[in-house]
Amino acid sequence: MEPAPVTxxxxxxxxxxxxGKTTVADMFGALGATLVDTDAIAHALTAPHGAAMPAILDEFGQDFATLEGAMDRIKMRALVFSDSTARARLEAILHPRIRDATAAAAAMATGPYTIFVVPLLIESGTWRQRVTRVLAIDCPEELQVARVMARNGMTEQQVRAIMAAQVTRAQRLAAADDVVLNDDGLDALRPQVERLHAFYLDESRRAHAPFGA
Structure with missing residues (x-):
């Protein structure tokens, strides 16, 4: 059975x-869309006293917690990128909890439409059936690498290893219904977001209109 649409x-x-997913999502949020960020939910679950921490420590051991009691993201990232079984074990803990928290947040949505920010939406294999449209935020790969190196202090090799675990740029664009190109600053982003917001408002009204209206 395919998962039902969230809204x-x-x-x-x-x-x-x-x-630039967060930057674009925040622009939509400022225009009134309800945002549900699965990455933020995952961070909350793995923060100190987060709901997923007992299960993570039972599965992986105390070495995977920071002194504050959060998941040691650096250590966990190194493990799951080198061990696919460890990745599956972590996902088995996190994914059901993220799914439940996402559904709860969607049920409280007040905006005219809801945007689910899902970094691995294409990779998940299930999210495509849960949303009406897929919006891909796109930029050249070299710009991706430069941004992450500047933001996170990673090496180019580390960034490209993360990118290699994601679908390719071409695959993501092929799966998208809509695309925002983020390669030229905020002034170039705003008109694209505003156009899509107007389109999404119209589509949302149609989706919520009485049958035959």
């Missing part, structure tokens, strides 16, 4: 690391 009209916003 009557919703957008799944995705993009590779460093493409």
């Amino acid at each position: 009557a009209f919703s957008i799944g916003l995705t993009g590779g690391i460093g493409c």
Whole structure:
């Protein structure tokens, strides 16, 4: 059975690391869209006293916690990128909890439409059936690398390893219904976001209109 749509009209916003997903999502949020960020939910679950921490420590051991009691993201990232079984074990803990928290947040949505920010939307294999449209935030790969190196202090090799674990730029664009190109600053982003916002408002009204209206 395929997972049911989360809301009557919703957008799944995705993009590779460093493409500017948060920046674009925040622009939609400022225009009135409800934002549900699965990455933020995952961070909350793995923060000190987060709901997923007991299960993570039971599965991986105390070495994977920081002194504050959060998941040691650096250590965990190194493990799951080198061990696919470890990745599957972590996902088995996190994904059901993220799914439940996402559904709870969607149920409280007040905006005219909901945007789910899902970094691995295409990779997940299930999110495409849960949203009405997929919006990909796109930029050249070299710009991705430069942004993440500047933002996170990673080496180029580290950034490209993360990118290699994601779908390719071409695959993401092929799966998208809509695309925002983020390669030229905020002034170039705003008109693209505003056009899509107007379109999403119209589509949302149609989705919520009485049958035959």
